[in-house]
Amino acid sequence: MSNAPVNNGRRRFLTAATSVVGGVGAVGVAVPFIGSWNPSERAKAAGAPVEVNVSKIEPGQLIRAEWRGKPVYVIRRTDAIIEELAGHEDQLRDPESQEPQQPDYATNRHRSIKPEFMVALGVCTHLGCAPTYHKGDFEEKVEGTKNGFFCPCHGSKFDMAGRVFQGVPAPLNLVVPEHSFPTADTLLIGVGQGEA
DSSP, X not given: OOOOOOOHHHHHHHHHHHHHXXXXXXXXXXXXXXXXXXXXXXXXXXXSOEEEEOTTOOTTOEEEEEETTEEEEEEEOOHHHHHHTTTTGGGBSSTTOOSSSSOGGGOSTTOSSSTTEEEEESOOTTTXXXXXXXXXXXXXXXXXXXXXXXXXXXXXXXXXXXXXXXTSXXXXXXXXXXXXXXXXXXXXXXXXXXXX
């Protein structure tokens, strides 16, 4: 032990200086850490609404858009396809779309704002596979309807409104995302009717 006198002033200065440097260091670490909690620009863009030009979609044609990292099927239904929707409702699990798989404004036979356009996530409600679109040859899968979706992974079947047939693994209709038509030629996926 040293018998040197203790310099209390110096001790207080060193304690204060060490506290200030430690505080600045803690703030320097905390600011980037807390900033990392905010979503990245890429994540913000992934959740942003997607605009689709529907003017060039031919009757019966399916196009795919991507919204929030998932495929969205957009189909321009023909009059025959729209009429076909009423002909097989006794074969469907949820023909009136009572399960909340669509926005309120799409709780109808065609499950969309405009009967001409089907807008649905291209993700099977069983295990998330991608159902394939069958145009004109769906009767091989379901008697009485020419058009629909078939999930090749486990055999789930959906009609042209994304409604699931009975007796298949998928428990629910395909999900219809929020969507709107700000103009006659523009479909906006991710923004509901009246929200734009």
